[in-house]
Every structure is written in C-alpha cells, then in structure tokens.
Amino acid sequence: MDVEMETEPVTEAENLLSLIKRMLHERDFDGIKMLFQSPAVFAEIEPHMPAAALDMYTEICAPTLTDETNVDDTQLFDCVNELLKIVAKYAPLHQFMLELMEKIEESSSIAIFSAYLRALQVVLLRQGQSKPQAIEWCLASVVTRVRELPLPQYLSEGYDEQQAHLLEQDKQIEEMLAHYITIDLCYEPLLKVVLEQDCNTSVFRDCSLNRRNALICFLIQLLGKPLALLELSNVPKRLLEPGQAHICTPSPWRLRPELTQQSYLQARAKAGKTQSYVQQVLHTLVTDASRLLRDPYYLLCLVEQRARWKRRLDAEKGVYEMSSHNIFLIDEKLPLPALAMYYHALLVGQLLPKSAPKVYAPLHLFESCLYLVSVLLEQPEPPMQHCGLRLNDYALSILTEPVPQRSLDLEVHKRYCEVLCKITGYSSQESLRQLGLQVLHHYILAFEDTAKYFILKNLLETVQHDGILGYLAGMYKDLAAAQMELKVPLSEVYSGVQFRSMVLRCVCVLPQDVKSDLLMHSVTISNALNMVRYFAMADLGNRTGFWDVLPEIEQRFLEPLGKALNFSLAHYKAYRERVLNGQSSSDDELMQKQLNMLAVNITNSGMDGGEGDGHLPDIGREEKLEVLAGSITGLESLRVLYLLTSDNVEQSSIKRKKMIQSD
Template identity: 60%
Template structure:
C-alpha cells in the first residue's frame, strides 16, 4: 500500500514538472489563452489544478516573480496579466507561510500600483486560507501593506500646510492620485476579508468581556484605523467651508471608518483605552519592548494603533458624521468631551497643519454638543493643561493664518463652555504661563467681557468677578511691564493696548466699585501707569534721537536696545522669521531707507500707545472725581 502511494506521488511529481514546463513554453510562445485553458477547460482543469501544489513555488519564482514588473507591464501587458492570474491561482495551493513571506517582501518593494495590486490580490487569497490561525503572521502581512502606503512619495505642501484653494485641487495632484488609487486597491483587498471576519469571528455567548488580545478581528480593526492616520490624514479637507462634491478622500475615509466600527462593535470602546494610554503612565518592559499589560490588549500598543490614527477615526465619526446609526446612546456628553480632549491634544501636537486642523475641528464639534456648563472639577484632569498649551502654541505661532483664526475661535469656545469658576481658572493659568503678548491681551479682554456680562445680570456678582479673585486677575491682565521703566514697549505693545482699554472700561463701567476695581487701582498705578508714563517718554525720545542719527548717517551699533528692536522688525520685513524671537541675535544690517521706515513705524506705534495711555489716565481721573463728589454728597 505504501509503495503504491509512493508510485502515485512520483507520477504526480513527473506530471507536475511537465505541467510547469508546458506553462513556460506557452508563455514563451505568447499563447496566453492556452495557459488559461489549462485551468479553465472542463477536460484539463481538474487534473492540472491537482498538480499545482507540487509546482506552486516554482511557478511563482520562475514565472510570476519575474514577469510582475513595470517593464513587463509596459512592454508585454498580456504577459503581465497572465502572470497576475497565475499568481492568484497558485496562492490557493502554495505553502502558506513561504508564499506569505514572499508576498510581504514584494508588497513593500512594489514600484507601481499594478505590481502592488497583483501581489495584494494574491495576499488576499493567502489570508483567506490562513483564517484565524497564526494571527501574528496576518499582522505582519497587513503591516507590509501599510508600509508601502506610508512610503509612497507625496508633495511637500501636504506636510507644510495648504490653503482652501490648494485643497480644492489636491486630488488632481499626480502623487495624491497614486496614493488614493493604492488606498482604493486596499479597499478591494479588505472587503471580502472584512465580511468573513464579521460573519465568523464573533464573540461567544459565554464570553462576558471583549477579547482584546492578538486575534484576527482585532488585528484588522487596528489596520483599518491605522490607515486613517498618515498619510491619508494629510489629505483631510474638512476645514474647507464651502460645499464640495464627495471626494475620493471622503469615500476612502468613510469606508475605513465603517469597517473599523463594524469590527469594534461599539465605536466608543477605544475612548476608555485612550485615557489609559494618554493619562496613566504604564511601566515599560524593556526586555519585551512593550508596556505593562499591553500584551493582553493590542489596542494599548502605539505601534499597532497610533493615537493620532485613533484621533482621525473619531474625527471621521464626529466631524465626518460617520457615527453608525446603532451606536450606543448611553455615553454622557461630558465623558465624550473629556475623552476627545486627549485625542485633540495628540493632533494639535503633530507637526503637520492638516492634522492640527483636524484636532481643532474635533474638539470644536464636541464643544457644540455640550448642553450644560462643564464644572471646574473637570480641570483636575491634567489633559486640560496640556491641551491649552498645545492650542495656544498654534494660536500664537502657527504660520497658517486660517489655522490661527480657527484656533482662537476654538480657544474662546473652550473657555466659555466651563462654569464661572472654570473660566476663571483657565484664564488665570494661561495669563500666568503664556509668553505671547497678543494672546495674553486677548485673554485679558475676554475676562473683561465676562465681568461685563456678569454686571448686566441681576443679583450679586460671582466670587470670581469681584473682590480678591477679581483683583488677582486684574493685576495679571493689566500689569505687563516685566522690566519696569526699562521694558521694551514695542515688544509688549499689543498687550499694553488691551490693558489700557481694560482700565478705561472699568473706570467708566464700575463707578460704584462693585468689582473692587478702585481698591486695586493704587497697585495698578504703582506697577503700571507710573512706570509706563516714564517709559513712554524715554522710548519716544530714544527712538527720535536714533532716527536723527540714522538720517545723518551716524552709526548706532553701540545702542543694543535699538539694535535689538531693529533686528526684530527687520525679521518681519524680510520674512525670515517671526517677530519677538531671540532679541540678542544679530541680523545682517539693512539699508538706510529701510531703517528709517522701521523707525518711523516704531515711533507711530509708540504714539498710538501714548494716546491710549493719556485717554485711560483722563478717564480714570474723571471717574475718580465723580466718585469723590458722589461720596461727599452722600456724606
């Protein structure tokens, strides 16, 4: 019996070898239909298919690997197509692990969409054969697919940031078209696999808790979400306000989001894990290269599920309106808001403006869903501090004008969503820690508006808008001369203008001292108004004298204060940096005419500031007189 089996095996091996030679000969003769007939005709198909396991890898190396190239595709497209069909066929019979390794290598090295697609179709067959066995191998295969997408060339402006006009033409770029074509090809690859997973990889009735270990369903879930991150996230155009037709980017994003949601079951499930990853520091096991407990939960590992990709998934759900109709409704808006703040902070800290846009849009959407004010107790979460720091960095220093404007809008909405105590704590913390004068002036004006609104309402003022807390905040808002008389007034001009307007406002608005403004005024006069008056006179005289020296052609290199200011303003003129940078750095000297223009602009700014100073001082004096008269009449 054993001898008979050996004879059969030998006979099959001989027939298989003959079949391999026949296929090669037919390809050499360009008889591609003849090759197809070997596996499609009723007479030949059954016998030849039975022989494929013996020659599958030989067929791959000798035929498919050599012919699935760009050169063959351009010169002999029929040979390429025939080799493509053979590869998909032999994928059903070749040794799984051996062919899988070959396909992974070729996928990562694919030089074009055609070569990528051919090997991806074969990998689809291999993974269907693999089933739920060896999930690690499945993960490696999917990672090779993502590696190829990540390494595709893209225009630089995607990472540097682009405006609305560029966004409308983004899909017409050749490299972007190629990337989207690869994503669409991956979509065709994953569809039958996803359907099979949803049908067969289901939780057993006896299983109470979700299995978060390394299994096929979780691996594909991570893969879908990972695909929503870079590079696809760089193409996100949600910041374009005008209506657009449904773009390929939207179609790809929606499809991936839907697949991920279906595999997760509960689309909000990852939010609990986001807090674990972003808030709690887990121990790193250096030997294993993973964090504590992450071996039991694939969703806790950054390499498998990058947080920025998770953020883009929830951006698609909320901003892109891709939340499934059957999504649970039990989650409180406050929980969703606090969880999303973690993800928004992750996006705001990315280098690419498109991802920063998504972070702003994501938190903007969640802010709009909150019905009741958020209690100040929520600020005990450290993420609020980190979020504000990242947000203010964008508002103050982003080179993208539209991004700064949106960031300022989100910052205002974020502050206003809290109760009075929360608003006060946020503004006070920012004013104590920020270094950007324009933004600090804006926040001071925002506090003034909050006090104004509270004054209009009946009843006693909230504690944060009067008395000791008001005094502390007011001094932060208006006392902005860090170096007393020697302070650089032009460097702090924006905030000083806001401060003087705040003083003028309260002098007129609060004559009865409901807030405690007049009790704080002596400190303000001592710490701001008196030294500011002297600094204005000193700076005005200094700049005018410097201007005269420049007009006469005299060197002023010995005047470090003037040179520093000239350097700072020259930066703006030459667009070589941002104003308010390192004041001690020396820039190349600019021409005499340019110097005069810079100095004239500086003197104009000082005159404006001096005018506001005089108006505020006059209003304070007038209001003080009225208060004294009112006090005398009452007595």
C-alpha cells in the same frame, strides 16, 4: 510500485510547470486560461498544483511581474497576474506569505502592488482564525508600503484652498489614492468572513490578538498619515457643515482598466457621486472599522488609559505589559494620531453609525476627545492640526452644561492649553492661528466661572505671546462686564480678592517696570489700559473692588508706564535725528533689535537678492527711518490711550465722590 507512486506527483508537477512555461513562450494566453477555467481540464491538474505552485511563483510569476513587462507586454503581465492568484491558493502558506509581504513592501508601482495584493487576499482567507498574528504581519506590510509612498512636500507644510482643489490631480496623490482603493478591494472578502464567522456572544469584549481585532487596527492605521494629510475639509476659507461633501473632479486614473472601473464603481456606490476620492476612501475605512467594533465609542474609552498611563515594555519577553489582554493599548498596533483621525471622521465628518450607543455623557466625550485633540495638535503637519481644532470644536459644541472645575484636575488640560496657544501664537498658517483663537475662546467659555478664572489666570501667568495675553486680558474684562450687566451679585472670581489678584498680577503688569520694551508688549499694555478705563467708568459702585485696588494699579502700572512712554519716545526721536544727520551707530541695543527684525523680514520675503547665506542684509538709511517712524507711531498711539485712560480715571473718580456724597 511504491517508488513510482512517490515520484509521480513530482514528475507531473514538473510537466505542468514546463507546459505553462511553453504556453507563455508561445503566447498561448487563451490556452493557459482554459487550463484553469475549464472544469474538466482543471480537475486533472489540480492534484499537482500544491507541488508545482511555489516553482510557478519563483520561476514564472516573480521574474515576469515587473514594471517593464507591464509597460511593454500588457497581455503577458495580465496573464501572469491571474496565474499568481491561482498559485496563492496552493503554495506553502507560511513561505509564500513571507514572499508576498516582501514584494508588497518593495512594490515599485500600483500595478505591482495590486498584483501581489490580490494574491495576499487569497492568503489572508487561507489563514483562517488559527493564526491571527500571521494576518497581522501581512496587513502590517501593506501599511508599511502606504506610509513609504512619495508625496508632495506641500502636504506636510500645509496648503491653501486653491491647492486643495487640485490635490487629487497631483500624480503622486493620485497614485496614493489608487493604493488605498486597491487595499479596500483586497480586505473586503476578509471583512465579510470576519463579520459572519467571528461573532463573540460574551458580554465581555475580547481584546486579545484575534482576526477581528487585527483588522480593526489595520483599518484605523490606514486613517493616519498619509491619508490624514489629504483631509480636504481642513482647507481654510472652505468651512462646510460637518459631513457636507466636497465636489471634486480628479483626473483619470492611470491604472489597469479593470481595476479602474471596479474601484471607481465600488467607491461611487458606497459614498455617493458628489464626494471626492479622499472622502470615498475615508468613508469606506471608517464604516468598515465601525462595523467590526460594533460600538464605535469603545476605543474612545481607552484613550485616557493610553495617554495617561504608558504601557511598559518587558525587554526580556519583548512584549508590552498586558498586551495579551488588550492589543488596543499598544501604540504600535493602534497609534493615537490615527485613532484621533478615526474619531475626527466619525464625529466631525458625521460618519457615526445610527446604531451607535447614545448613553455616553457629553462631558465624558469632551474629556476623552481632548486627549486626541492634543495628539493632533502636537503633530507637525498643519492639516492634522486643523483636524485637531475641528475635533476640539465639535467636542465643545455637544456640551449641554458648563464643564465643572474638577475636570481641570486632568493633566490633559495643561497639555492641551500649551499646544493650542503655541499654534495660535506661532503657526505659519494664518488660518490655523485664527481658528486656534476661536477654539481657545470657545474652550474657556465652556467652563463654569471658577474654572474660567483659573484657566485665564494660569494662561496669563505662563503664556509669552503678547497678542494672546492681550486677548485673554480682554476676555476676562468682557466676562466681568457681562456679569455686571445682569445686576446680580458678582461671582467671587470677578470681585474682591480674586479680582485684585487677576488685575495686579496678570493684567496691569510691566515686565521690567520703566525699562520694559513697550512695543514688544503693546497689545498687552493696550488691553490693560482698556480694562482700567472700562472699570473706572462702569463700576462707580465698586462692585468689583476696582476702586480699592486702583491706588496699587497707579503705583505699579500707570506711573511707571507714563515714565516709560516719555523715555522711549525721547529715545526713538533722538535716534531718528542721528540717522537724519548721518550719525547713527550700532551700539544702541534697543534700536538694533528693531532693525534686526526688519532685516529678518526682508530676508524671509526674498528681497535680499536671493543670496541665502544666512547673514542679515545691510539696513539702509531709508529702512532705518521707516522702522523709526513705525516705532514712534506705535508709542504715540500708546501714549494717547494712556492719557485717555488717565483722564477717564480722573473724571470717574470725581463722579464717584459726588455719588458717595449724595448718598
């Protein structure tokens, strides 16, 4: 009797497995449905499900749930899909979890991904609170799959406004968004359970690895790439108010009908009818993460700690220092780019919940956000750089008082300025360069006067880009001019020793004296000349100390510049004559540099015949004359400004002498 009792469950399990196989072979899908939906029938087979579940998976579900079955036999696929979800309730938890993780990471389509994700939903609920690491592993497999989805190349290279209108009609992007909406459907029951059961009444936040924190990290990880590359609010020339929705009509989903309808209705109900699918997904992820965090600003408080003090890895233990106390400090669990996108959505996208605390000082938020801004600006993709600039602009806009100079003691300001100037000067995206310059201007103006001076002086001494240097020099002039108009004593940064240092060391400078390449530094030189002109005419009373430093300006800058202009003009005109007479040679280093620049432009524009062999095209006679004409025109313009400046200085000097004599 004991032997028969021990073998009976196995026999019944085998019988159940054989029955389901036969019914599938006979295409009796309604009969299979009745087995599990009829209370009376299911009561008889349920005791045998734990023994039969794993065999059902390996012998029925895994071989059947394929793309071929989905295309050729939809009824069979749907029936086995439902069977898999039932199997997930009874299969050995650990072994089945590993199987699902592997299938999710290797899923070849949204149909396969959705099928195994529905089973994972059951497994996540079965895990309970006792094994949070198992939940973390399951969710990590989902993130891994999303990150490996194929995407159009232009997402990483940057896209314009016209492309943005069509983003969601791209098949690859449509497939990616379908994955995100399916993920939302998967974790929602777990989210509900966590919010109801995992309540911590302690005044101290529990930051260890638990179910709630694992889910928080998962949701924020999903906000990183690839979703971050689809932020439509980053599109140039479509600057909307923060939080304003974009109207976008995507093409129909190519998904299973029931999933299409369910995900569509759910997303629409949550986010409103005027939002794009990207924004619907974003809204859901951000809102759910904020509900779990309670205080959405909490992670922002850890950003400085994350950015300034890297966690050390204990190789012997295989864990990061203090990781058992706060998992939010570990980059693998909470990557900073994804965290930056979370706060971009909260602040710029106005998804901050009304219950968010209002006790955080604007200066604290600005400094904390600056770390995240730097992280986004350091990303190679233009869409993420756009997000960084917009987050930066928001953090500046909430300041109610000038930022004190002591804030510059934070290393992040140096890191931020370096990457911002790099984008402003060298980005391939014109919209990024323009927005970067606006943000740089806003950033400098946010500080008190002494800090403004410190930033400008350091940038003028370190930045190499001629256009940015000229802009910064003009900015200093405008700041000094604005204070002069107030008819109050000038700040020490706009007069005396500091004014002298700024003008002589940072503005009125020829890098190589008479031998300087004037065309390469034309913007800087033009702004320096304009500064000399302005102070000569506007500061006859010598409030800034301009007239005290003028002799050195003339000796170090104006006189060498006059000689350099005469030399360069004579040089280029002589070279033009040689070209006209067919006597040009390639041994002129300065001229060859100009010609090479033209050759590179021709190659980049595709006018080189499409050879693409890496060699510069030959420059013909007409192209050389064109380069020379442009160079001579540029030098002539500089000389006109130089002569005008010299005349203004001379006339102002006469007026100043008369004013002194009359006094």
